[in-house]
Amino acid sequence: MTVNILFAAKAESWDAYQAPLTKALAEKDVTANLSRDIAPDQVDYIVYAPNSTVQDFTPYTRCKAVLNLWAGVENVVGNTTLTQPLARMVDHGLTQGMVEWVTGHTLRHHLGMDRHIHGLKGEWIKEIPPLAEDRHVTILGLGALGSACASAIAGLGFDVTGWSRSPRAVEGVRCLHGTDGLEQALTGAEIVVLLLPLTTATEDLMNADRLALVAQGGVILNPGRGALIDDAALLAALDSGQIGHATLDVFRVEPLPADHPYWAHPSVTVTPHIASETRASSASRVIAENVRRGEAGEPFLHLVDRSLGY
Amino acid sequence: MTVNILFAAKAESWDAYQAPLTKALAEKDVTANLSRDIAPDQVDYIVYAPNSTVQDFTPYTRCKAVLNLWAGVENVVGNTTLTQPLARMVDHGLTQGMVEWVTGHTLRHHLGMDRHIHGLKGEWIKEIPPLAEDRHVTILGLGALGSACASAIAGLGFDVTGWSRSPRAVEGVRCLHGTDGLEQALTGAEIVVLLLPLTTATEDLMNADRLALVAQGGVILNPGRGALIDDAALLAALDSGQIGHATLDVFRVEPLPADHPYWAHPSVTVTPHIASETRASSASRVIAENVRRGEAGEPFLHLVDRSLGY
Numbered sequence: 127m128t129v130n131i132l133f134a135a136k137a138e139s140w141d142a143y144q145a146p147l148t149k150a151l152a153e154k155d156v157t158a159n160l161s162r163d164i165a166p167d168q169v170d171y172i173v174y175a176p177n178s179t180v181q182d183f184t185p186y187t188r189c190k191a192v193l194n195l196w197a198g199v200e201n202v203v204g205n206t207t208l209t210q211p212l213a214r215m216v217d218h219g220l221t222q223g224m225v226e227w228v229t230g231h232t233l234r235h236h237l238g239m240d241r242h243i244h245g246l247k248g249e250w251i252k253e254i255p256p257l258a259e260d261r262h263v264t265i266l267g268l269g270a271l272g273s274a275c276a277s278a279i280a281g282l283g284f285d286v287t288g289w290s291r292s293p294r295a296v297e298g299v300r301c302l303h304g305t306d307g308l309e310q311a312l313t314g315a316e317i318v319v320l321l322l323p324l325t326t327a328t329e330d331l332m333n334a335d336r337l338a339l340v341a342q343g344g345v346i347l348n349p350g351r352g353a354l355i356d357d358a359a360l361l362a363a364l365d366s367g368q369i370g371h372a373t374l375d376v377f378r379v380e381p382l383p384a385d386h387p388y389w390a391h392p393s394v395t396v397t398p399h400i401a402s403e404t405r406a407s408s409a410s411r412v413i414a415e416n417v418r419r420g421e422a423g424e425p426f427l428h429l430v431d432r433s434l435g436y
Numbered sequence: 437m438t439v440n441i442l443f444a445a446k447a448e449s450w451d452a453y454q455a456p457l458t459k460a461l462a463e464k465d466v467t468a469n470l471s472r473d474i475a476p477d478q479v480d481y482i483v484y485a486p487n488s489t490v491q492d493f494t495p496y497t498r499c500k501a502v503l504n505l506w507a508g509v510e511n512v513v514g515n516t517t518l519t520q521p522l523a524r525m526v527d528h529g530l531t532q533g534m535v536e537w538v539t540g541h542t543l544r545h546h547l548g549m550d551r552h553i554h555g556l557k558g559e560w561i562k563e564i565p566p567l568a569e570d571r572h573v574t575i576l577g578l579g580a581l582g583s584a585c586a587s588a589i590a591g592l593g594f595d596v597t598g599w600s601r602s603p604r605a606v607e608g609v610r611c612l613h614g615t616d617g618l619e620q621a622l623t624g625a626e627i628v629v630l631l632l633p634l635t636t637a638t639e640d641l642m643n644a645d646r647l648a649l650v651a652q653g654g655v656i657l658n659p660g661r662g663a664l665i666d667d668a669a670l671l672a673a674l675d676s677g678q679i680g681h682a683t684l685d686v687f688r689v690e691p692l693p694a695d696h697p698y699w700a701h702p703s704v705t706v707t708p709h710i711a712s713e714t715r716a717s718s719a720s721r722v723i724a725e726n727v728r729r730g731e732a733g734e735p736f737l738h739l740v741d742r743s744l745g746y
Contacts (some may be wrong), residue, residue, distance in 0.1 A: 223567060225592075225593075226547060226567070226593075227547060229543060231549070233536060234540060234549060234553075242683075242705050242706065243550055244553075245705075246706060248699045250692060252709065253710070254710055254713045255536075255710070257529050257533060257718055258532070258536055259717075259718070282536070283536075381560030382560060384558035385558075390555075395555075396555075396556060398561060398562045400564055403564045405567050407570050408567055
């Protein structure tokens with residue numbers, strides 16, 4: 127039987143989701159009519175973005191669930207016309223994308239790829255990098271993202287140290303904590319990955335003193351939060367050669383202003399906040415799985431508890 | 437008790453090995469006198485390169501083993517004065533280095549890093565790559581190196597297909613074989629890694645017909661053997677856009693001649709045969725482990741069978 131799925135989100139989302147959602151539904155053997163225009167009383171599921179024009183859910187009398195495209199539900203959870211089950215988006219692509227960005231840039235700096243990408247210009251300069259087992263990588267922050275990155279990098283053989291404010295354990299990773307642990311984690315690190323939350327305690331954490339602990343010529347990767355770094359101190363450390371390179375995905379002001387010194391600095395790589403973004407393909411699989419569950423009479427994934435608000 | 441270890445190899449090897457070998461011996465709790473100059477009748481072990489000046493082993497009356505620095509023993513195995521146990525070098529760094537190069541360049545192309553490394557020049561162009569699970573990587577060759585690379589890349593979540601002439605199985609990898617399997621493995625592949633041995637059957641394997649099977653704009657990584665690729669066909673495919681980029685570590689003639697078109701081609705990255713090289717650090721650990729075994733009366737690793745010649 128055909129399942130009527132209303133896609134209630136802006137046109138650019140439809141452009142991004144139409145193909146992957148159609149594919150994901152087919153992979154779950156759901157025969158679906160996926161459309162932006164279905165009579166409300168015929169709708170079985172609503173794929174929903176809180177900024178859509180649908181704000182009154184009353185006419186959707188046979189709708190079995192509202193499946194949010196966004197992780198955040200704060201703009202919909204208070205809607206009193208919404209009495210159907212509401213599911214949040216929990217996209218493993220956010221973590222997986224972060225792991226890919228961190229692992230990729232760690233290997234890039236480890237292997238010294240940039241000189242080859244810029245080109246050796248006919249010179250056969252054979253410099254053999256050390257093995258990953260001889261490369262000291264330190265990850266600050268061992269939450270969901272930091273732990274996943276630490277595991278992936280350790281799995282490739284790197285010598286990984288992780289640090290968090292309170293004690294954590296990650297298999298294959300030397301885990302440190304507290305103020306003394308931070309100094310120890312940074313001392314001699316060759317690649318430092320910043321994945322801490324931004325709090326008053328972590329703002330400007332990477333200041334001149336801490337940048338000086340890193341191995342001479344070491345690399346900073348920041349896919350966490352822009353304000354974890356004292357930008358002036360980082361630029362000074364790059365200019366002195368204490369820090370060899372910084373690859374930055376997040377900034378205090380985004381988009382990074384066109385005249386910011388990071389753009390033109392030869393030892394800085396800017397990536398435009400792409401490390402961790404919801405992917406239409408993986409998010410579509412989450413939605414398709416929930417439709418499959420609804421049709422099979424199984425409990426929905428990631429249901430919002432309206433009394434708690436999330 | 438101090439163990440006398442003669443380092444019998446050229447001066448440049450001594451420069452590369454003195455520090456890591458000293459460190460590796462200390463890590464095995466071996467108290468060693470490591471030197472290039474020890475009276476022959478005092479020598480306990482010889483760390484040996486077949487091109488060293490030591491060719492007569494007769495005076496080394498108390499030597500317990502000759503530990504070769506090279507994987508190849510063809511230049512020493514026929515030496516009739518060598519009656520001591522002879523161990524080959526089996527350096528896991530050769531495989532591990534290959535895994536790091538292949539994984540790193542796969543992630544580099546997957547993430548589209550080059551545009552960021554070359555610099556976006558102030559433009560905040562946010563293009564989100566797909567997840568690894570949506571990226572088709574094909575590895576041609578499932579020997580020791582190909583299997584290790586396929587496992588590592590699959591472990592990061594990529595959709596990996598492996599191909600070999602005869603059937604092989606690698607966990608997490610779709611394994612194909614034979615002529616039909618080759619066509620299937622290449623069709624639609626977005627990143628193709630060449631790790632086949634060079635035989636009359638594999639020379640020029642990547643010719644115009646096979647390059648045309650790869651996904652439009654796909655990437656070729658060649659850390660295997662230069663002659664696996666028909667160079668003229670690859671250059672034509674790069675110029676037409678059928679192949680988006682080639683990252684090449686091996687060539688028909690090495691060093692790659694300064695006037696070779698690969699050097700200047702904007703869609704080619706040349707790395708100077710660095711993907712798989714013996715590392716002094718990991719090779720030193722192999723030697724130190726064999727000294728430890730000799731002192732503990734345990735059997736040596738990687739002993740050469742003189743009757744077989746390897």
